[in-house]
Amino acid sequence: MADGEIVLQFIQHYYSFIREALEKHENSLRFNAPFLTVSEISKQYYCGKKVEMGRVLGKILTGRKVTGQEAHEILLRMLLKLSGRRLLGRFSQVSLCLFVKCFF
Numbered sequence: 001m002a003d004g005e006i007v008l009q010f011i012q013h014y015y016s017f018i019r020e021a022l023e024k025h026e027n028s029l030r031f032n033a034p035f036l037t038v039s040e041i042s043k044q045y046y047c048g049k050k051v052e053m054g055r056v057l058g059k060i061l062t063g064r065k066v067t068g069q070e071a072h073e074i075l076l077r078m079l080l081k082l083s084g085r086r087l088l089g090r091f092s093q094v095s096l097c098l099f100v101k102c103f104f
Contacts, residue, residue: 022034029036059065 018035
C-alpha cells in the first residue's frame with residue numbers, strides 16, 4: 001500500500017469515528033459537549049502556561065499594567081474621600097462588591 005492510501009484510510013477512519021460519536025452523542029465532557037475544538041484546547045493550554053510562567057518568572061510589568069494600577073489608585077483615593085452615604089448613593093452594590101474585592 002502506498003503512503004497516500006494509508007493516509008487516506010486513516011482520515012476516513014477518523015471521520016467515521018467522529019461521525020459515530022456525534023450521532024451517539026455519548027461523551028464524558030463537561031457541558032454535554034460531543035467534542036472539543038482545537039481552539040478550546042489551545043486556550044486551556046495557554047491559560048495553564050500563563051499561570052505557570054507567572055509563578056516561575058513572577059509578574060511582568062507592562063505599560064498597560066502600570067496604567068491600570070495608576071487608574072485603580074486614583075479611583076481608590078477618590079472613593080476614600082466620599083462619605084459612606086455618598087459612596088452607596090453613587091455606586092451600585094455590584095460596583096461596591098468589586099471595590100471591596102479589589103482593595104481589601
